[in-house]
Amino acid sequence: MTGVPASAAGGSAKANGAAASSRGTAARGASKGKGAAAGSTGSGASGAQDGVKSARGGKIAAAAVDQASVWNIANLLTMLRLLLVPGFVALMLADGGYDPAWRSLAWAAFAIAMITDLFDGHLARTYNLVTDFGKIADPIADKAIMGAALICLSALGDLPWWVTIVILGRELGITLLRFWVIRYGVIPASRGGKLKTLTQGVAVGMYVLALTGWLATLRFWVMAAAVVLTVVTGLDYVRQAIVLRRQGMAERKAALEETET
Template sequence: MIGPHDPDGPEIATAPETPQASPWNLPNALTVLRILLVPLFGWLLLTEGGQDTSMRWWALLVFLVAILTDWVDGHLARRQGLITAFGKLMDPIADKALIGTALVGLSLIDLLPWWVTVVILVREVGITLMRFVVIRRGVIPASKGGKLKTVLQAVGLSLVMAPLVGWLGDLGLWVMYAAVLVTVLTGVDYVRQALAPGAARRA
């Protein structure tokens, strides 16, 4: 995603909770909003089998708004000390639901190869589960590769989603191929760090 916290590094899911922070706060409200936007986004994307270009543009707008809420809620939660158990649980769920819906939806309407969707989803779900296990021992530091993966996925999905023609239409697929490569490499690196001796002492 463009500009939000790195999903492979210290984010809301792996940050320490803020003592006495109420779950009724703006960052959590934005997380809930992002979750609510997912079915709307999916419906817009799949309307008329993805052949309705106006609906595709609306789907892209909702997708970008959801991405913006991801950046804003993480920024506010850390800056204002509003990290809660609810946010730590629901923030990564909202992120994966949004990206997963985009991947599956684009594959369903034959705009994105299924192998791309499967590789990215297997990596994202696997690393997310591993991260919740590793957090008990320590936090794996954020990586530049993780940030690049996030940006490539967001840009690639947005370009594929937009009803563009010519080289702009092809560009989205090439960006997604690059995203797959970086996604796999950063996933392997995360597993290597998580299993390395002394990982529990990292913070």
């Protein structure tokens, strides 16, 4: 039998020991790696929870700001216009409705309402004061003061009833039209619509005052221009609503066909 040198046996033992030591080091490294990965996962989960809490806190803070912003200057001006409506009617009909002094005070109330209408919208858009209350109350206040003035003028015999019916019918029809197409989009206010509102305000204001002579003749033509703009812009809104609805229906149909395929 051939003997194995002692030096070779010793070297083999050393090699086996080194291999065992290497395996132990690798095992400890893997264990540390798993621990580090677990720590990283725990840290990520904690960060995600902190992010959710922060998002919830942000939503709560935003809701608080929205609630507080209801009492901003733009909404206060809108509320002022609403309060001016009964005051305007009382002044307009005081002493039979034909006293020049009372009519002048009624005109002042109407003018303040029209001016605040210009300012509240500008302030809301410029300083980001737009609220749900303002979106609802602003158009109501506009139509309330204009409707009250037209009805009072027609009731007193200063303005034909058909003019009042055309103007108020147009405003009500456009409001219903907006709700009809709201699922497909919003009809933006046009320059013609803004010019119509301005012309109506000037014409009604001139009728509220007890004017005579050439000023009485002038107010007739201003009101005629307001009626024409009322009808023309109303028809344009109808056209826009039909186009918007057709486009919306076509887009929905295309979306349904894509989902089916």
